Amino acid sequence: MLQYIIQIDFVNSPGLGYEIFRITEKNNVDKIAMEVIPEQGMIIQFQCAKEEQAQSLVADLTELENITAVTFRTQMPYQEKEIELRTILNSVSEGVLAINKKGIVSHINEVACTILGCKLEEAIGLPVEELVGESPPILETLHFGDAHRLKERRIKRNGRTVQFLSSNIPIRNSRGRIIGAVSTIQDFRQVEKVILQANKSSRLITFDDIIHQSQQMARLIASARAVSRISSTVLLRGESGTGKELFANAIHTEGSRRNRPFIPINCAALTESLLESELFGYEEGAFTGAVKGGKKGLFEQANGGTLFLDEIGDISPRLQVRLLRVLQEGTVRRVGGDKDIRVDVRVIAATHRNLEEMIQSGNFRDDLYYRLNVIPLTIPPLRERKADIPLLSQHLIRKICAEINKPEAHLAQKSLELLVAQEWPGNVRQLENTLERVINLIDNAEIRPEHLAAWTDITEAVTLRSTGPISKNHQTLQVEIPIAGDWPPLKEIVASVEKEIITRVLKKHPSSRLAGQVLGVSNTTILNKIKEYKI
Numbered sequence: 210m211l212q213y214i215i216q217i218d219f220v221n222s223p224g225l226g227y228e229i230f231r232i233t234e235k236n237n238v239d240k241i242a243m244e245v246i247p248e249q250g251m252i253i254q255f256q257c258a259k260e261e262q263a264q265s266l267v268a269d270l271t272e273l274e275n276i277t278a279v280t281f282r283t284q285m286p287y288q289e290k291e292i293e294l295r296t297i298l299n300s301v302s303e304g305v306l307a308i309n310k311k312g313i314v315s316h317i318n319e320v321a322c323t324i325l326g327c328k329l330e331e332a333i334g335l336p337v338e339e340l341v342g343e344s345p346p347i348l349e350t351l352h353f354g355d356a357h358r359l360k361e362r363r364i365k366r367n368g369r370t371v372q373f374l375s376s377n378i379p380i381r382n383s384r385g386r387i388i389g390a391v392s393t394i395q396d397f398r399q400v401e402k403v404i405l406q407a408n409k410s411s412r413l414i415t416f417d418d419i420i421h422q423s424q425q426m427a428r429l430i431a432s433a434r435a436v437s438r439i440s441s442t443v444l445l446r447g448e449s450g451t452g453k454e455l456f457a458n459a460i461h462t463e464g465s466r467r468n469r470p471f472i473p474i475n476c477a478a479l480t481e482s483l484l485e486s487e488l489f490g491y492e493e494g495a496f497t498g499a500v501k502g503g504k505k506g507l508f509e510q511a512n513g514g515t516l517f518l519d520e521i522g523d524i525s526p527r528l529q530v531r532l533l534r535v536l537q538e539g540t541v542r543r544v545g546g547d548k549d550i551r552v553d554v555r556v557i558a559a560t561h562r563n564l565e566e567m568i569q570s571g572n573f574r575d576d577l578y579y580r581l582n583v584i585p586l587t588i589p590p591l592r593e594r595k596a597d598i599p600l601l602s603q604h605l606i607r608k609i610c611a612e613i614n615k616p617e618a619h620l621a622q623k624s625l626e627l628l629v630a631q632e633w634p635g636n637v638r639q640l641e642n643t644l645e646r647v648i649n650l651i652d653n654a655e656i657r658p659e660h661l662a663a664w665t666d667i668t669e670a671v672t673l674r675s676t677g678p679i680s681k682n683h684q685t686l687q688v689e690i691p692i693a694g695d696w697p698p699l700k701e702i703v704a705s706v707e708k709e710i711i712t713r714v715l716k717k718h719p720s721s722r723l724a725g726q727v728l729g730v731s732n733t734t735i736l737n738k739i740k741e742y743k744i
């Protein structure tokens with residue numbers, strides 16, 4: 210049998226439905242489904258033995274007065290809607306499962322199938338208990354209309370334990386009668402991961418978490434430890450990614466406020482008015498969108514604990530005045546409020562900016578600076594404490610591999626040397642990001658120089674030691690030539706060495722004639738090389 214779908218467009222007229230019905234009978238086609246689009250037309254799905262029957266049916270229908278068009282279609286409207294709905298369901302990140310009023314699965318998306326370990330085609334049409342176990346909460350929702358949130362379930366399916374959280378709501382028709390129920394499903398392992406993550410980030414950070422080997426860091430940590438015992442304001446200075454937040458956190462944890470909140474806020478990440486309401490809170494009706502009953506600001510929330518004001522150099526002059534008042538008087542006033550609320554908060558501020566220059570240029574208040582700068586601690590950039598790089602790299606590799614469930618990787622000696630040789634303008638954060646990128650991309654456990662060259666800007670540098678004319682007075686010369694993977698042509702290596710030597714000699718003998726004499730070449734050769742190498 211052949212199957213067809215035709216769409217008949219018409220202008221509504223009495224008896225037309227009957228006429229269409231009569232013509233289908235006349236052509237001896239077997240109707241399977243019919244859908245009417247009010248005031249517009251009708252779609253019929255039918256089967257017949259020969260193609261000619263379908264052609265004849267279309268021709269007969271087209272002859273009818275009031276029928277404006279007859280066209281073949283590939284799908285019934287309900288099938289198109291079904292595809293649209295399936296696409297929508299599959300675009301959400303949670304599992305979705307719907308049942309009809311008999312408790313039969315009518316819809317299920319791919320995420321739900323993955324969580325429940327079933328196939329989509331098999332699941333649709335099954336009584337829901339067969340999918341989610343005996344007496345599931347979704348049936349209570351269907352029978353009694355109760356909505357549930359995050360009900361935990363553990364079932365056995367195909368010999369494995371499936372654990373998930375489900376939230377259920379009833380589906381009601383326009384008269385309020387329950388005609389089905391829908392459940393959203395979350396994989397318990399994913400939820401656990403989020404909980405672990407949240408716990409991890411709220412884990413107390415101590416000075417033991419600050420990995421170091423350099424003398425500078427050892428001295429800095431000793432000072433910070435001493436500072437943690439008192440409640441004075443601390444100003445942490447250092448380039449971005451040097452570990453200012455880590456220090457702030459450790460100072461809080463190792464002090465007497467450890468059982469009270471440590472609240473970090475990045476002052477550069479919010480607009481002036483948002484930062485103001487975040488820090489100081491607001492009273493009900495202070496502005497459009499203000500929450501009913503008002504809201505406590507971070508100073509109030511951190512009461513008894515520590516507020517970490519990161520990027521303090523970025524706050525506006527108006528907020529600088531407000532902050533100064535809190536530091537001077539120990540009270541905050543909510544936006545739109547008239548009461549001063551006493552708070553006991555230790556402030557640790559941090560910045561990578563040059564506050565002294567900002568004071569000079571009128572962008573930072575000097576009175577606030579003195580209030581904040583009670584105990585200044587400066588974290589050196591990573592390039593000034595290269596001794597930390599080996600241990601830090603090892604620590605970061607272990608941390609990254611654990612996070613992505615990969616066996617622990619290690620650095621080849623040459624790779625470690627390359628990491629140590631870098632300048633790291635983004636400091637520890639940049640080192641961490643670099644290692645993370647490489648670890649994600651390599652298949653083996655050893656991080657080799659070519660991996661660094663392929664996926665980062667880090668390339669092997671060839672160090673040439675010259676024992677030529679300059680070594681006469683026991684000097685050595687090192688020339689760095691970057692190579693990304695393969696060796697550069699010899700001509701380029703020679704040119705780099707030549708350029709470096711001429712530059713050095715010219716520094717000591719700043720005339721082409723003298724430099725030529727030292728290097729045993731003519732004045733013109735030196736002048737040509739200066740031009741060629743743009744020295």
Ligand SMILES: Nc1ncnc2c1ncn2[C@@H]1O[C@H](COP(=O)(O)OP(=O)(O)OP(=O)(O)O)[C@@H](O)[C@H]1O
Pocket residue numbers: 418419420421447448449450451452453454455456519561601637638641
């Ligand atoms: N000594 C260290 N030992 C272990 N991890 C470190 C160390 N220093 C920094 N990190 C890690 O490097 C990343 C950046 O550190 P952090 O956020 O504390 O820097 P920051 O100076 O506050 O940066 P920014 O100024 O950009 O906010 C974090 O993941 C942190 O855990």
